[in-house]
Amino acid sequence: AQTVTQSQPEMSVQEAETVTLSCTYDTSESDYYLFWYKQPPSRQMILVIRQEAYKQQNATENRFSVNFQKAAKSFSLKISDSQLGDAAMYFCAYRIDTGTASKLTFGTGTRLQVTL
Amino acid sequence: DAGITQSPRYKITETGRQVTLMCHQTWSHSYMFWYRQDLGHGLRLIYYSAAADITDKGEVPDGYVVSRSKTENFPLTLESATRSQTSVYFCASSDRFTYQETQYFGPGTRLLVL
Numbered sequence: 001a002q003t004v005t006q007s008q009p010e011m012s013v014q015e016a017e018t019v020t021l022s023c024t025y026d027t028s029e030s031d032y033y034l035f036w037y038k039q040p041p042s043r044q045m046i047l048v049i050r051q052e053a054y055k056q057q058n059a060t061e062n063r064f065s066v067n068f069q070k071a072a073k074s075f076s077l078k079i080s081d082s083q084l085g086d087a088a089m090y091f092c093a094y095r096i097d098t099g100t101a102s103k104l105t106f107g108t109g110t111r112l113q114v115t116l
Numbered sequence: 117d118a119g120i121t122q123s124p125r126y127k128i129t130e131t132g133r134q135v136t137l138m139c140h141q142t143w144s145h146s147y148m149f150w151y152r153q154d155l156g157h158g159l160r161l162i163y164y165s166a167a168a169d170i171t172d173k174g175e176v177p178d179g180y181v182v183s184r185s186k187t188e189n190f191p192l193t194l195e196s197a198t199r200s201q202t203s204v205y206f207c208a209s210s211d212r213f214t215y216q217e218t219q220y221f222g223p224g225t226r227l228l229v230l
Contacts, residue, residue: 091159103164104159
């Protein structure tokens with residue numbers, strides 16, 4: 001079974017600083033997608049960034065970037081120039097094609113606090 | 117507005133009662149999913165649907181029933197609610213069956229079973 005591990009239950013960063021959230025996963029598949037979702041206090045799950053496993057280049061979305069290490073099965077999220085609005089739970093997720101539907105497997109989340 | 121909506125947003129019920137959580141999406145996405153979110157578990161898949169009248173079990177289907185008579189709706193029913201089903205429930209949808217497709221989530225329903 002595929003698993004996703006987020007070893008940091010909570011992280012804190014000062015406004016304007018950079019923070020990295022860790023994620024590791026376990027799979028025997030070669031084709032898959034990785035995602036980071038943000039869940040603010042409103043509880044809405046918002047896609048932050050996605051990475052295709054077949055791409056060596058790390059994905060970037062404005063202040064958000066990933067460090068994808070396929071051999072190490074690691075997928076960390078870097079948030080640059082942190083803002084107060086970045087405070088949220090962040091979930092790493094993994095997705096494969098099962099043939100009939102693509103299923104997301106989530107980690108347990110990292111709560112990010114942003115301080116002044 | 118287009119998107120994915122869930123109702124009710126909050127629900128309190130008693131053990132043994134039947135509860136139905138509604139999910140509606142306006143994108144005409146083929147795939148729809150139900151997840152539950154519990155502390156320490158992240159989100160876990162309950163059921164999913166590939167199209168109208170096609171549903172399948174996820175990781176934690178016991179105690180739940182789904183149906184999908186129309187593409188845009190995917191209700192989740194707890195036939196006889198138990199306290200262990202107290203959770204936050206998220207509906208999601210995606211356009212195609214390929215794993216490249218992003219899933220978009222609704223705002224969630226908080227369910228408390230007394």
